[in-house]
Amino acid sequence: MKKISLLGATGSIGWQTYDILRSHPEKFKLVAFSAGANIEKTRQIIEHLQPELVSVKAEQDAITLKKDYPHIEFAYGEKGLVDVATHPDSTVLVNAVLGSVGLESTLAAIRMGKTIAIANKETLVTAGHLVMSEARKYNVPILPVDSEHSAVFQSMNGENPKQIERIILTASGGSFRDQSREELKNVTVKDALNHPNWSMGAKITIDSATMMNKGLEVIEAHVLFNMPFEKIDVLLHRESIIHSLVEYDDTSVIAQLGTPDMRVPIQYALSYPDRLPLVGGKRLNLAQIGQLHFKEVDFDRYRALKLAYDAGQAGGTVLTAMNAANEAAVALFLQEKITFLQIEEIIEQIMNDHNNILLPDLETILHVDSETRKTVEGMVK
Numbered sequence: 001m002k003k004i005s006l007l008g009a010t011g012s013i014g015w016q017t018y019d020i021l022r023s024h025p026e027k028f029k030l031v032a033f034s035a036g037a038n039i040e041k042t043r044q045i046i047e048h049l050q051p052e053l054v055s056v057k058a059e060q061d062a063i064t065l066k067k068d069y070p071h072i073e074f075a076y077g078e079k080g081l082v083d084v085a086t087h088p089d090s091t092v093l094v095n096a097v098l099g100s101v102g103l104e105s106t107l108a109a110i111r112m113g114k115t116i117a118i119a120n121k122e123t124l125v126t127a128g129h130l131v132m133s134e135a136r137k138y139n140v141p142i143l144p145v146d147s148e149h150s151a152v153f154q155s156m157n158g159e160n161p162k163q164i165e166r167i168i169l170t171a172s173g174g175s176f177r178d179q180s181r182e183e184l185k186n187v188t189v190k191d192a193l194n195h196p197n198w199s200m201g202a203k204i205t206i207d208s209a210t211m212m213n214k215g216l217e218v219i220e221a222h223v224l225f226n227m228p229f230e231k232i233d234v235l236l237h238r239e240s241i242i243h244s245l246v247e248y249d250d251t252s253v254i255a256q257l258g259t260p261d262m263r264v265p266i267q268y269a270l271s272y273p274d275r276l277p278l279v280g281g282k283r284l285n286l287a288q289i290g291q292l293h294f295k296e297v298d299f300d301r302y303r304a305l306k307l308a309y310d311a312g313q314a315g316g317t318v319l320t321a322m323n324a325a326n327e328a329a330v331a332l333f334l335q336e337k338i339t340f341l342q343i344e345e346i347i348e349q350i351m352n353d354h355n356n357i358l359l360p361d362l363e364t365i366l367h368v369d370s371e372t373r374k375t376v377e378g379m380v381k
């Protein structure tokens, strides 16, 4: 029985993780979880899985819940995230919280020796060097949940990493993949939230439309697989059936395929090195699909992807600045305070103005993160 701590249980990844935990009660026990503001879903998880500790965003929600569930421990805020991540009974942390707010709890869990199943890519982008060096120091596995990275991980199984020629991350192209840059000037939030293949949280769906999601994933692949950026390519693939590929020096290419269902990579990270049957999983029928499509990426069309490669190549605090600028700009777009194209304009300006510090420590990263968010908010006042 694996004992699990789960951050971001009420979100898209968190809720699918909850679904998997419920479908295999003989394998997994949820001991602690965090939610943000969604108290209805929080109550459902409590009632079905009876954890020992629950954290929510607001103190008042924790106080109210405690009255209804006196046998359960409640926490709140960023300290609550750390309490969940470091719960003494769990051996695995599933980090499905949104944004760089997941960084400190991830580091704390690593220092407790917990295996990390990570969906929270912003943490790996903003402080990948710290996360990976702590993971090495405490001999902790960092298992990918992101579909592309899970595909790469599975395609590397049993192979010699020194023989990898390149990693190829597939990209759907997002909500506006059939529109020109000119046509992006007047797109709405509703249009942007309409992803062609995946049903996901709002922030990552916008990231997918700007292609910053793929940029974050290029950096995530560099961090997780210790691969130089020259060996990480992006390939447009409309159907999201091939989840990513790895090419070897003998020209062989190994890929992982499947119908687009995030429960597959989530469950694989939980069951690794074993596999489990996926309850309700839809099998891939290639004959029925008939054709798969591929296209090279145009970096002028998808400028955010180019910015992410630039930040990755530079390394240092520009990664934190880029990520924080993106988080803040996407939030402003979702509130309809800026236009879609302003997201990448803001990120570019922040990166151009940034004084880069290489190999930053945690304090520096947290400082750059909060200052960047303030600067972005100031830009639209």
Ligand SMILES: NC(=O)C1=CN([C@@H]2O[C@H](COP(=O)(O)OP(=O)(O)OC[C@H]3O[C@@H](n4cnc5c(N)ncnc54)[C@H](OP(=O)(O)O)[C@@H]3O)[C@@H](O)[C@H]2O)C=CC1
Residues within 6 Å of the ligand: 007, 008, 009, 010, 011, 012, 013, 014, 034, 035, 036, 037, 038, 039, 057, 096, 097, 098, 099, 101, 119, 120, 121, 122, 145, 146, 147, 198, 199, 200, 201, 202, 203, 204, 262
């Ligand atoms: N969705 C997907 O298919 C995929 C997502 N990912 C990555 O996984 C992560 C989660 O994405 P997704 O599930 O889509 O996001 P969602 O927005 O759906 O969920 C985010 C979760 O984090 C909680 N949360 C948000 N902000 C805070 C905060 N400040 N403090 C505490 N909790 C907070 C939310 O709580 P509440 O809702 O209760 O307020 C919710 O539980 C992201 O890093 C994303 O890039 C990676 C691959 C695929």
Ligand SMILES: CC(=O)[C@@H](O)[C@H](O)COP(=O)(O)O
Residues within 6 Å of the ligand: 146, 147, 148, 170, 171, 172, 173, 174, 198, 204, 207, 208, 209, 213, 214, 262
């Ligand atoms: C499901 C998943 O892993 C997302 O990160 C997905 O990759 C988004 O799709 P695109 O970024 O390829 O549009």
Ligand SMILES: [Mn+2]
Residues within 6 Å of the ligand: 146, 147, 148, 217
């Ligand atoms: Mn992905």
